[in-house]
Amino acid sequence: MRIVIAEDAVVLRDGLCLLLTSRGHEVAAAVGDGEALAAAVAEHRPDVAVVDVRMPPSHTDEGLRAAIRIRQDHPDLGVLVFSQYIETRYAAQLLAGGARGVGYLLKERVADVKDFLTALDRVAAGETVLDPEVVTQIMGASRRGETLALLTPREREVLALMAQGRSNTAIAEALFLSYGSVEKHVSQIFTKLGLTPSDTDHRRVMAVLHYLQA
Missing domain, CATH: 1.10.10.10 (Winged helix-like DNA-binding domain superfamily/Winged helix DNA-binding domain)
Incomplete structure (x- = not known):
């Protein structure tokens, strides 16, 4: 599997590279911001992009917004969001229309490396893999929006x-x-x-x- 990683924390980025290459995957690029992610995907045409939510310059939601853009440009690309944070607005956009090949996992809730690797395989195969807490918060935000309507x-x-x-x-x-x-x-x-x-x-x-x- 060819993978692009977008993670601004250098230690974690290098750790993901070592983990994935040791399991026989090809890490085509490992970058630290959203613009570099878009360029790497365009150049290397990976099977999956592993993306953090908060990246430079503002460290708020650049990674997730970049993930939405690359999915629009490359609809067959698998995207696995891997972060400490849940950003419900853009997560809902990423999942809109029953998107296939999308995952959203929380770093602190992945207790076993095998779980992460399995999620990566499933996203590459076109499945949707979501942490239950992500689902709960997206649904809650949706209900609040409906009420305000x-x-x-x-x-x-x-x-x-x-x-x-x-x-x-x-x-x-x-x-x-x-x-x-x-x-x-x-x-x-x-x-x-x-x-x-x-x-x-x-x-x-x-x-x-x-x-x-x-």
């Missing part, structure tokens, strides 16, 4: 201002609404998000968290 455009504007820490009075001034109208919008937001009155939870904070997580 129930809000009217005005309610979303109010919730966005709540997320900025604005009071009802400040929201009324910003949106040129009466204070009573803002109160009604906030009440509707709580209802649609399923946030019932509680002695232990602050509904305003919970609504903002819901918005930020979605």
Whole structure:
């Protein structure tokens, strides 16, 4: 199997190279950023790319976004995301349309080298291999997005201002609404998000968290 590795941590990158070559695989390239990954895939036409999520320059989601781009350019390429982090937005894009030959494993949850190698083989064969925690978080993010879709455009504007820490009075001034109208919008937001009155939870904070997580 011909493999390209995209991992900015040098020690881990070299370790993956040694592991894979010792198992008879060919590591065509081992790079440290998304642009180099795209170039390596175009040059070497690997069977699978093993990609970390966080890479230079911002160390946020460059690897995952690069994985989406190379899949668009090379739809038959297997992609195994191997990371400490779950980035639900781009993970869902990578898996959109029932994508074949895609995997997403969490580094700390791979207890056996054989599990990693088996996942690599399955991705190369066109299967989808996902850590259960990845599935849980993607589904949770999807449900939150669906719930926010129930809000009217005005309610979303109010919730966005709540997320900025604005009071009802400040929201009324910003949106040129009466204070009573803002109160009604906030009440509707709580209802649609399923946030019932509680002695232990602050509904305003919970609504903002819901918005930020979605």
